[in-house]
Amino acid sequence: MELEKEIEGKMTSCNSSFKIILGSSSLARRQILNEMGYEFTVVTADIDEKSIRKDKPEELVMALAEAKANAIIERLRIEGHVEEDAQATLLITADTVVVSNGMVREKPNSKEEAREFIKGYSGGHAAVIGSVVVSNLTTGIRKGAWEKAEVYFHEIPDEIIDSVIDEGSTLHVAGGLTLEHPLTSPFVEAVVGSTDTVWGLSKALTEKLIKDNLVAAK
Numbered sequence: 001m002e003l004e005k006e007i008e009g010k011m012t013s014c015n016s017s018f019k020i021i022l023g024s025s026s027l028a029r030r031q032i033l034n035e036m037g038y039e040f041t042v043v044t045a046d047i048d049e050k051s052i053r054k055d056k057p058e059e060l061v062m063a064l065a066e067a068k069a070n071a072i073i074e075r076l077r078i079e080g081h082v083e084e085d086a087q088a089t090l091l092i093t094a095d096t097v098v099v100s101n102g103m104v105r106e107k108p109n110s111k112e113e114a115r116e117f118i119k120g121y122s123g124g125h126a127a128v129i130g131s132v133v134v135s136n137l138t139t140g141i142r143k144g145a146w147e148k149a150e151v152y153f154h155e156i157p158d159e160i161i162d163s164v165i166d167e168g169s170t171l172h173v174a175g176g177l178t179l180e181h182p183l184t185s186p187f188v189e190a191v192v193g194s195t196d197t198v199w200g201l202s203k204a205l206t207e208k209l210i211k212d213n214l215v216a217a218k
Helices: 027-035 057-079 111-121 158-167 195-198 203-217
Strands: 004-005 018-022 041-043 088-100 103-105 125-136 141-155 186-194
Touching: 004 141, 018 027, 027 158, 027 186, 027 203, 041 057, 041 203, 057 088, 057 125, 057 203, 088 111, 088 203, 125 203, 141 203, 158 195, 195 203
Parallel strands: 018 041, 018 088
Antiparallel strands: 004 041, 088 103, 088 125, 125 141, 141 186
């Protein structure tokens, strides 16, 4: 696991009173947190997501986000990055799953499974459930919650599905599909709920959990 500094020209110092670590390798989550105006570093979690199972998707995304946080905190302690500091350090972890036809869709294990996922969305709809967990490394306080959004699709032609799958990106995202992909975005009929939740990190929920965590620490 690597600890890398994110430097973005348009980032502001709106979190000058606390530090943020984003516990995700997702480019979409980095972009969202950047758009929120936060400076942050990135640390990725090395966990076996398939070994964590829950009956309900809401419980699953919370368990996975918490497991990522625990793994990162342990690694930071071993590497000596967690220190007593007057300035709070907040670790943000998240997870997303898609529910379609009553089945939970995580990252597909193969191109064939990705094709099955996407064909299941075509002409129908899917629920996207995303969790956010904010862990205060200074105080030990942890706040977490989940949000849900519904996505409705037009019929997606087989040739579009084949092209998206051939690119290989479908294997790295929950449900096997990114709505902002230029090939598939024209076939998204509507999103009911937060688009940020669909992309992997709800801005409103993240802001609330950061605020709640800092207030609880006082």
